[in-house]
Amino acid sequence: MALVAATAFFFVERDRVAGKWKTSLTVSGLVTLIAAVHYFYMRDVWVATGTSPTVFRYIDWLLTVPLLMIEFYLILSAVTKVPAGVFWRLLIGTIAMLGFGYAGEAGWMDAKMAFIPSMAAWFYIIWEIFRGEASQINAGLANANVQKAYKTMTLLVTVGWSIYPLGYFFGYFMGSQDPVMLNVIYNVADFWNKIAFGVVIWAAAVADSK
Numbered sequence: 001m002a003l004v005a006a007t008a009f010f011f012v013e014r015d016r017v018a019g020k021w022k023t024s025l026t027v028s029g030l031v032t033l034i035a036a037v038h039y040f041y042m043r044d045v046w047v048a049t050g051t052s053p054t055v056f057r058y059i060d061w062l063l064t065v066p067l068l069m070i071e072f073y074l075i076l077s078a079v080t081k082v083p084a085g086v087f088w089r090l091l092i093g094t095i096a097m098l099g100f101g102y103a104g105e106a107g108w109m110d111a112k113m114a115f116i117p118s119m120a121a122w123f124y125i126i127w128e129i130f131r132g133e134a135s136q137i138n139a140g141l142a143n144a145n146v147q148k149a150y151k152t153m154t155l156l157v158t159v160g161w162s163i164y165p166l167g168y169f170f171g172y173f174m175g176s177q178d179p180v181m182l183n184v185i186y187n188v189a190d191f192w193n194k195i196a197f198g199v200v201i202w203a204a205a206v207a208d209s210k
Contacts, residue, residue: 028198149204
């Protein structure tokens with residue numbers, strides 16, 4: 001329900017911001033809308049079967065996580081020209097991270113073996129937003145609102161996204177799979193990362209539009 005409420009908020013708030021920010025807020029609303037729909041499915045699977053709704057969770061993530069990464073590109077594009085390479089590197093990094101994660105959870109690969117390349121892809125994303133071209137573009141901006149939003153978003157990706165590998169670790173590395181612990185951690189991570197991410201962008205958009 002928090003995701004549903006966030007979706008309504010982001011879509012309504014589009015009218016408060018300048019045109020260059022509308023795409024970013026639209027994407028934020030799409031992220032929370034897609035997640036909300038899939039959480040209704042995941043709830044039903046859990047209630048009906050008591051099993052982890054892995055497929056629905058990863059369908060959600062394969063749509064929403066790349067959109068979250070693309071937000072770095074969008075907020076920079078709102079105030080300056082950004083090379084397409086930034087977009088593609090962030091997109092490919094997130095798909096690799098999720099692909100290996102799903103392969104481990106779905107049993108296509110050994111869970112511990114899949115964890116390694118998935119974490120490597122996450123570290124690549126961290127490097128790109130902290131030291132790569134996107135970071136260099138942000139450092140050269142004169143727009144304080146975008147710079148502040150970018151730095152906060154990097155913190156969310158670093159700290160907030162670390163919750164996901166923790167869930168994977170406690171769910172698969174502790175001798176036996178614990179679906180309750182796994183899903184509680186994943187739920188908390190989604191609440192924090194998807195809603196808070198959008199709120200950061202909304203705050204920057206409103207401040208810059210004023």
